[in-house]
Amino acid sequence: MKKYLRLLVILALLPFLWEGVEGKTHEKEEERIESLDDLEFIEMLYSVDTDSGWGLIQKFQAKEGKNRLLNGKYNPTGECKVEAFRNKEVLLITIPAHLLFEPNDTELRGGAGEYLAPLKRYLKDPDMFRVLLVMHTDNTGSVEYRDRLTYDRVNSVFDWFEDSGADTRYLFSYAMGDDMPLKPNDSLENRRQNRRLEVYLVPGTKMVNQAKKGRIAF
Numbered sequence: 001m002k003k004y005l006r007l008l009v010i011l012a013l014l015p016f017l018w019e020g021v022e023g024k025t026h027e028k029e030e031e032r033i034e035s036l037d038d039l040e041f042i043e044m045l046y047s048v049d050t051d052s053g054w055g056l057i058q059k060f061q062a063k064e065g066k067n068r069l070l071n072g073k074y075n076p077t078g079e080c081k082v083e084a085f086r087n088k089e090v091l092l093i094t095i096p097a098h099l100l101f102e103p104n105d106t107e108l109r110g111g112a113g114e115y116l117a118p119l120k121r122y123l124k125d126p127d128m129f130r131v132l133l134v135m136h137t138d139n140t141g142s143v144e145y146r147d148r149l150t151y152d153r154v155n156s157v158f159d160w161f162e163d164s165g166a167d168t169r170y171l172f173s174y175a176m177g178d179d180m181p182l183k184p185n186d187s188l189e190n191r192r193q194n195r196r197l198e199v200y201l202v203p204g205t206k207m208v209n210q211a212k213k214g215r216i217a218f
Contacts, residue, residue: 032169036130041174044132050089050203053211057203058088060216064201065091073118080115090202093119097137097153097195106152108160116160119199123166127204128218133157133173134198136180138191143177151175157197170204 039047050057065082074080074093085092100112122129135154137146154173162168183190203211210216 036170036172039172041132041134041176044130044172045086045090045200045202047130048203048205048208050208051212053208054087054089056211056214056216057207060207060211060218061089061091061201061203064218068121069093069118073115085200090200093199093201095197095199096192097135097197098192100157100197101153104149106149106156108156113160113164116157117164120161120164120166122201123161123168123171125206125218126167127170128206129170130202130204131171132198132200132202133171134176134200135174136176136194136196136198137178138181138194139178139185140191146177147175150177154197 036044036047062084065084069082069091070076074082079096079099081092081094083092083094084090095115099115100108102109119131122131133154135150135157137150139146141149154175158168158171158173161171178185178194181190181194182196183193185191185194207216207218
């Protein structure tokens with residue numbers, strides 16, 4: 001009789017025990033991969049080998065860039081740019097810094113979220129994309145100032161995604177200072193172009209695995 005009662009208690013508790021296991025598994029899945037945070041920008045850019053699926057990834061990225069990004073907030077009539085990068089497997093979005101920040105400021109300006117919101121799409125399916133936020137500035141001010149400015153600005157952008165509820169496990173931020181100018185810093189216009197946020201949409205392991213099977217579903 002005691003064994004029977006014990007069995008009934010166990011059966012009654014099973015849903016709660018299973019819920020606890022599921023909760024722990026879900027919690028583990030949501031952990032950020034620390035080893036990826038240790039990668040430098042270039043290492044992260046090439047962190048996933050597209051291998052035999054590169055042709056399909058190329059086509060998928062071209063369609064995504066044309067149909068989704070260029071037809072949306074980053075249309076050709078605006079100041080932002082959308083380009084194919086790294087053998088056309090990566091999409092590169094360039095957002096001028098003045099659309100996101102006031103001069104010398106590190107807090108996002110009002111309306112900056114309009115330029116960031118379309119990118120949340122690429123974080124909803126973990127490791128479908130690895131999204132790289134790369135902040136640049138011109139050569140005005142000391143090296144320490146430039147490095148700190150881009151560091152604080154890119155962290156403000158990262159925090160915006162986190163605060164808006166986006167899954168940031170595969171969102172990575174890099175502060176480049178003035179190390180990668182688009183133009184020589186010899187005019188006001190050139191310096192303006194050098195102050196920018198670059199967002200790289202890099203194929204993740206999930207996209208590569210789908211491409212190997214012959215179909216990318218996103």
